[in-house]
Amino acid sequence: MGHGHNHAHHDHTHGANKKTLTIAFFIITAYMIVEAVGGILTNSLALLSDAGHMLSDAISLGVGVLAFKFGEKVADYSRTYGYRRFEILAAVFNGVTLIIIAIFICIEAFERFMNPPEIATGGMLSIAIVGLLVNILVAWILMRGGDTHDNLNMRAAFLHVIGDMLGSVAAIVAALFIMFLGWGWMDPLASIIVAIIILTGGYRVTKDSLHVLMEGTPRNVNINEVISLFKNTPGIIDIHDLHVWSITSGQNALSCHAVIEDHLSLKEIQEILKKIEHDLLHLGIGHMTVQVEDSDHTHDNSVLCNNKGEHHHHHHHHH
8 A cells, every 4th residue: 555645545444444343243243142152052161262252352343333433523622633542442441351351261261171061062063163154254354344454443353353263263173172082171271272362462452552542652653764854854953852652543643843944934944844744644644743943942962852840941931
C-alpha cells in the first residue's frame, strides 16, 4: 500500500473493518455457545477451554465493533479527539481477560491431570473439527475484509481467531489420542496448550495497548528519522519539546517547538511547515502541531521536554 496520499483510505478501511468485525462477531458467538455446551456434555476441558477462548474472542470482537462505532462519534469540547481512544481501552480489557481465562484453564487442567475424567471422544472430535472449520472461515473473512496488519483492534481480533484455530487443532489431536490410545491426560494437556496461546496473545495485546495509553512512541515511527527531518530542513535551526504519540492505532500525532531563522517571513515559515507536514506523512505521522520560535529560544540541547519543575522558558502570565 505505497505512500499514495489517499486520505479517504482510512474511512474506507474503517467501514470495512467494522462490517467485517460484525460478521465475525456473530459467527464466533454462535459457535462459542455450541462449543461450550459440547464441552459440558462430552466432559472435555480442551473443548471448554477453546470455548473460553472463543468467549474472549466474542467479547473482543464485540468491543471492537463498539470501538469503531464510538470512534465515529465526532469530537466535542469535552473530548477533543472524539472517542478514538475507546478502542485502546477495549484492547487493554481484552488482554487482561485473556490472561485471567488462561490462568483458570491451567488450574482446572492440573486437577484433571491428577484424576482424568471420562470423555465422550466422538462428540469431542466432531465439535472440534467443526470449530476448526468455523475459525478458518472467520480468519478468511477478517483477512479479506479488514486491515489486519496495521489496526490494533483488527490485529487483536485476527490473532484471537488464529489462536482459536490452534485450540481446535489441539482438541482434535487430543480426541484422536484418547480414541486410539486411551490417553485421558491428552485432554488437559491440549487445554494447557490453548491456555499458553491465550496467555501470550493476552500479554502482547495488553503490552501494546498500555504502550499507547502511556503515550509511548508508536512502533511504526522512527523518532531519529523524525528529528533529522526537522533538523535537515533549511530554515530550521533546532527543535525541542518533541512528543510523538498515538491517539489510537494507526493515528499518530506529533508536537514540538521549532526554532526558526530570524529573517524568514511568516509566508516562508508556512511553506517550510507545509513541506514537513507532507514528509511526516511518509514517516507515519498524520497530525502535526509545531510551535515556532526565534533563535533566542535555543536554550538547551535536549530535543525532549525536560521540565523538572524549572519551567525556564514557559513564562507564567499573572492576570
